Amino acid sequence: NAGVTQTPKFQVLKTGQSMTLQCAQDMNHNSMYWYRQDPGMGLRLIYYSASEGTTDKGEVPNGYNVSRLNKREFSLRLESAAPSQTSVYFCASSVHRDSTNQPQHFGDGTRLSIL
Amino acid sequence: AQKVTQAQTEISVVEKEDVTLDCVYETRDTTYYLFWYKQPPSGELVFLIRRNSFDEQNEISGRYSWNFQKSTSSFNFTITASQVVDSAVYFCALSEAGGSYIPTFGRGTSLIVHP
Numbered sequence: 247n248a249g250v251t252q253t254p255k256f257q258v259l260k261t262g263q264s265m266t267l268q269c270a271q272d273m274n275h276n277s278m279y280w281y282r283q284d285p286g287m288g289l290r291l292i293y294y295s296a297s298e299g300t301t302d303k304g305e306v307p308n309g310y311n312v313s314r315l316n317k318r319e320f321s322l323r324l325e326s327a328a329p330s331q332t333s334v335y336f337c338a339s340s341v342h343r344d345s346t347n348q349p350q351h352f353g354d355g356t357r358l359s360i361l
Numbered sequence: 362a363q364k365v366t367q368a369q370t371e372i373s374v375v376e377k378e379d380v381t382l383d384c385v386y387e388t389r390d391t392t393y394y395l396f397w398y399k400q401p402p403s404g405e406l407v408f409l410i411r412r413n414s415f416d417e418q419n420e421i422s423g424r425y426s427w428n429f430q431k432s433t434s435s436f437n438f439t440i441t442a443s444q445v446v447d448s449a450v451y452f453c454a455l456s457e458a459g460g461s462y463i464p465t466f467g468r469g470t471s472l473i474v475h476p
Contacts, residue, residue, distance in 0.1 A: 279463075281466075286370070286468060287468060288367075288452060288466045288467055288468035288469050289406075289452065289466040290466075291463065291464075294463060296461075304463070334404070336406065338406075349396055349398075349408040349411055350408070350464065351408075352398075352405060352406040354404060354405050355404050355405070
């Protein structure tokens with residue numbers, strides 16, 4: 247039972263470098279999400295994809311891009327990393343964004359440091 | 362706009378004490394859902410409970426109980442006879458129909474249970 251798989255688990259980048267965080271789910275969920283977690287700030291939504299082929303901005307989208315590659319995969323890209331993007335990134339999925347009977351399932355997180 | 366407030370940043374208790382984690386929410390919607398998630402020191406986010414706005418019944422699951430009160434817009438979480446394994450960060454979240462059911466998370470409450 248893999249659920250939601252994020253890679254890598256840890257990464258250190260230099261300012262200005264680019265990187266793509268990968269996320270895949272094997273639960274046949276329609277909706278996928280990217281969050282960042284910073285101390286004292288809870289989880290803030292970066293982007294989400296309600297269904298395959300659609301993506302929308304969340305609360306903190308600046309500096310990020312996403313791709314919903316297929317139903318299983320949703321990647322997050324940092325084009326030019328900045329120290330302010332140092333954070334823990336979580337990918338999540340749910341059956342459908344309107345199916346609130348079902349909670350989100352989260353990956354284990356990616357700990358990203360930008361020097 | 363939906364909002365979730367967890368006023369308690371950190372709570373410290375001794376094992377076997379009862380502890381209540383507060384969650385106050387704001388919404389203009391009549392249809393909404395509330396969630397609690399647990400994030401243990403290992404970092405993953407674990408779903409605990411969901412409640413819809415039409416069901417104000419309190420719920421008990423073992424040592425965990427939840428008190429949903431629409432009159433005070435609160436969805437509080439009580440752990441009875443706390444244990445060291447309960448040490449974690451707990452997040453309350455709200456999703457509403459008017460917000461396309463995209464969850465908004467509180468900033469979390471860090472619970473430390475001392476032996």
